[in-house]
Amino acid sequence: AKELFEATFAQVKINFKKLFTELFTGGEADIFLTDPSDPLESDIEIIARPRGKKLISITMMSGGERALTAISLLFSLYMVKPSPFCILDEIDAPLDDANCRRFLKIIDTFSNQTQFILITHNKITMEASHNLYGVTMEQFGVTKLVGVKFSEFEPDNVSESTLII
Amino acid sequence: AKELFEATFAQVKINFKKLFTELFTGGEADIFLTDPSDPLESDIEIIARPRGKKLISITMMSGGERALTAISLLFSLYMVKPSPFCILDEIDAPLDDANCRRFLKIIDTFSNQTQFILITHNKITMEASHNLYGVTMEQFGVTKLVGVKFSEFEPDNVSESTLII
Amino acid sequence: MNLKKLEILGFKSFANKTVIDFSRGMTAIVGPNGCGKTNILDALRWVLGEQKVSMLRGSKMEEIIFNGTRDMKPLGMSEVTLTLDNDKGVLPTEYTTVQITRRLFRSGESEYLINKVPCRLKDINDLFFDTGMGAHSYSVIQQDMIEAVISDKAEERRFLFEEAA
Amino acid sequence: MNLKKLEILGFKSFANKTVIDFSRGMTAIVGPNGCGKTNILDALRWVLGEQKVSMLRGSKMEEIIFNGTRDMKPLGMSEVTLTLDNDKGVLPTEYTTVQITRRLFRSGESEYLINKVPCRLKDINDLFFDTGMGAHSYSVIQQDMIEAVISDKAEERRFLFEEAA
Ligand SMILES: Nc1ncnc2c1ncn2[C@@H]1O[C@H](COP(=O)(O)OP(=O)(O)OP(=O)(O)O)[C@@H](O)[C@H]1O
Numbered sequence: 330a331k332e333l334f335e336a337t338f339a340q341v342k343i344n345f346k347k348l349f350t351e352l353f354t355g356g357e358a359d360i361f362l363t364d365p366s367d368p369l370e371s372d373i374e375i376i377a378r379p380r381g382k383k384l385i386s387i388t389m390m391s392g393g394e395r396a397l398t399a400i401s402l403l404f405s406l407y408m409v410k411p412s413p414f415c416i417l418d419e420i421d422a423p424l425d426d427a428n429c430r431r432f433l434k435i436i437d438t439f440s441n442q443t444q445f446i447l448i449t450h451n452k453i454t455m456e457a458s459h460n461l462y463g464v465t466m467e468q469f470g471v472t473k474l475v476g477v478k479f480s481e482f483e484p485d486n487v488s489e490s491t492l493i494i
Numbered sequence: 495a496k497e498l499f500e501a502t503f504a505q506v507k508i509n510f511k512k513l514f515t516e517l518f519t520g521g522e523a524d525i526f527l528t529d530p531s532d533p534l535e536s537d538i539e540i541i542a543r544p545r546g547k548k549l550i551s552i553t554m555m556s557g558g559e560r561a562l563t564a565i566s567l568l569f570s571l572y573m574v575k576p577s578p579f580c581i582l583d584e585i586d587a588p589l590d591d592a593n594c595r596r597f598l599k600i601i602d603t604f605s606n607q608t609q610f611i612l613i614t615h616n617k618i619t620m621e622a623s624h625n626l627y628g629v630t631m632e633q634f635g636v637t638k639l640v641g642v643k644f645s646e647f648e649p650d651n652v653s654e655s656t657l658i659i
Numbered sequence: 660m661n662l663k664k665l666e667i668l669g670f671k672s673f674a675n676k677t678v679i680d681f682s683r684g685m686t687a688i689v690g691p692n693g694c695g696k697t698n699i700l701d702a703l704r705w706v707l708g709e710q711k712v713s714m715l716r717g718s719k720m721e722e723i724i725f726n727g728t729r730d731m732k733p734l735g736m737s738e739v740t741l742t743l744d745n746d747k748g749v750l751p752t753e754y755t756t757v758q759i760t761r762r763l764f765r766s767g768e769s770e771y772l773i774n775k776v777p778c779r780l781k782d783i784n785d786l787f788f789d790t791g792m793g794a795h796s797y798s799v800i801q802q803d804m805i806e807a808v809i810s811d812k813a814e815e816r817r818f819l820f821e822e823a824a
Numbered sequence: 825m826n827l828k829k830l831e832i833l834g835f836k837s838f839a840n841k842t843v844i845d846f847s848r849g850m851t852a853i854v855g856p857n858g859c860g861k862t863n864i865l866d867a868l869r870w871v872l873g874e875q876k877v878s879m880l881r882g883s884k885m886e887e888i889i890f891n892g893t894r895d896m897k898p899l900g901m902s903e904v905t906l907t908l909d910n911d912k913g914v915l916p917t918e919y920t921t922v923q924i925t926r927r928l929f930r931s932g933e934s935e936y937l938i939n940k941v942p943c944r945l946k947d948i949n950d951l952f953f954d955t956g957m958g959a960h961s962y963s964v965i966q967q968d969m970i971e972a973v974i975s976d977k978a979e980e981r982r983f984l985f986e987e988a989a
Pocket residue numbers: 464470544547548550554555556557558559588670671672690691692693694695696697698699722723724725726727
């Protein structure tokens with residue numbers, strides 16, 4: 330089990346360094362075991378340096394930078410052991426427009442082997458999706474689903490208010 | 495101190511019931527001390543029932559409903575002891591368009607006695623503001639401020655990407 | 660291996676039968692606050708065998724059955740069926756289409772079915788063992804998990820690494 | 825009582841002097857991730873006397889001084905000045921315009937000034953006592969505080985009530 334964990338960790342580390350630099354268009358990051366002699370119990374540390382900035386602890390990063398770092402780590406794990414599907418609940422909420430687009434580009438590259446379902450309030454994510462389901466409550470407290478788009482939808486018309494009609 | 499707390503609590507309770515119903519366009523909510531005989535140490539419980547739905551614990555509410563309930567409680571406290579200024583960091587992030595507009599309407603009614611500063615990624619909040627500052631980093635790692643709007647701005651042109659120019 | 664379809668009836672806000680067809684590519688789920696988007700994620704977790712009620716935002720399992728609204732009576736049963744395409748044989752069964760059903764009655768009784776044949780919860784867990792797809796896998800990511808991944812809670816990070824190993 | 829102006833130099837990402845004029849009405853602060861918006865909130869907390877480094881996302885106070893980038897050297901001092909309009913006499917001083925300055929040097933030395941006259945940190949805290957405006961008041965709300973208000977952490981809620989009382 331120890332060897333398996335170490336092999337996995339080594340692979341995730343490689344992926345994380347690469348993915349972080351891609352999502353942050355530069356900069357660098359790393360993960361390491363605080364106690365390499367005890368891999369099954371050790372804490373896992375993350376350090377990151379966005380492009381042009383100095384190395385800082387995760388706590389001093391901004392909300393959006395933290396979210397993007399976490400996404401880099403999550404997808405580094407997916408690369409080691411791809412999941413057939415993945416459902417993400419509003420993880421694009423803290424991202425600005427440019428970072429949201431970079432995040433969606435990563436999703437796109439994974440879309441061949443993983444089916445992604447993204448719950449979102451973000452218009453950019455809605456426009457980038459192939460399929461769009463609208464969830465509404467016409468009757469109080471009772472969910473009703475409307476299928477809004479299946480790869481031919483006009484992105485300009487999508488807004489949460491149109492889905493209630 | 496006990497009387498002061500109880501008087502404050504009673505007033506916040508009245509405000510909260512009213513403000514919740516306003517922000518949720520219906521429904522009802524309440525706050526109470528789990529141990530009324532020991533007001534200075536007791537836990538404070540919140541119960542809420544959005545319009546048309548049944549009474550549920552806060553944990554079962556949606557992300558946006560929880561945020562709006564917290565905002566109702568926060569503003570109920572402000573009504574008891576108004577603060578001259580108030581700076582809110584991305585608290586509109588989980589709100590859908592309609593709830594965001596209701597939240598901004600409440601801010602508007604308070605704006606006579608309180609100066610509000612809202613950090614936001616939300617276009618609706620940007621359009622509703624009187625003044626807009628853009629925060630950018632032309633040089634890596636160095637913040638630069640641009641004043642974008644001072645009550646005469648055209649809201650259609652505002653987006654985060656235009657601010658970087 | 661793909662998700663093909665999710666059918667929900669009696670689970671949380673799904674008083675009426677809801678069918679969600681999952682196509683290939685990226686699917687976005689959108690809509691106003693409190694309408695049932697995260698409930699879809701909960702339904703997926705639940706049918707995959709989630710036993711921790713806190714992961715479903717409840718305090719007891721009975722709470723996941725539709726408990727009525729102003730205009731509708733509570734229901735007596737919650738049923739969720741997930742249909743998967745097992746064309747690559749990822750799941751340890753010779754079927755190319757796999758259907759899992761989970762039911763919970765107000766009495767507290769549960770039923771589990773694989774391809775309409777009654778089975779135990781253990782059989783559902785075994786089906787997904789080591790595929791990265793069980794209820795506790797990193798395939799289902801709530802918004803607060805993103806913060807947990809990079810927060811000081813090193814155990815959350817470790818859990819994800821162990822899933823990948 | 826209004827905020828009139830906030831001047832920041834050497835605090836976190838503010839390597840160049842930044843002046844923010846606060847007008848009446850609602851001000852929105854916008855911009856891409858990681859550019860310094862929350863840092864403005866931190867600067868305001870800091871000049872109002874915040875001593876808990878964790879509230880400023882750091883682990884030691886020295887970290888709030890601009891620590892350099894790829895292209896710029898670190899600075900030796902952080903200085904923030906807040907100018908307030910005390911026209912209604914809310915602050916216990918006869919001045920109608922009040923200016924508070926806080927400085928921190930890399931040596932660890934601090935300086936505090938009220939209307940350019942050196943004073944102690946205690947004098948700044950006394951100035952805001954019971955106005956609902958101190959660093960620990962509910963005037964400054966970070967995004968994770970919204971979740972804390974309604975989460976199970978009853979102490980967070982209690983703290984806000986005590987502030988209002
Ligand atoms: N057992 C139940 N019976 C009926 N309704 C329920 C039950 N459990 C939860 N709900 C309802 O489901 C709603 C929450 O839905 P959900 O969390 O899916 O919202 P959401 O679409 O994700 O919204 P948001 O955008 O705010 O996150 C709550 O308002 C609650 O009333």
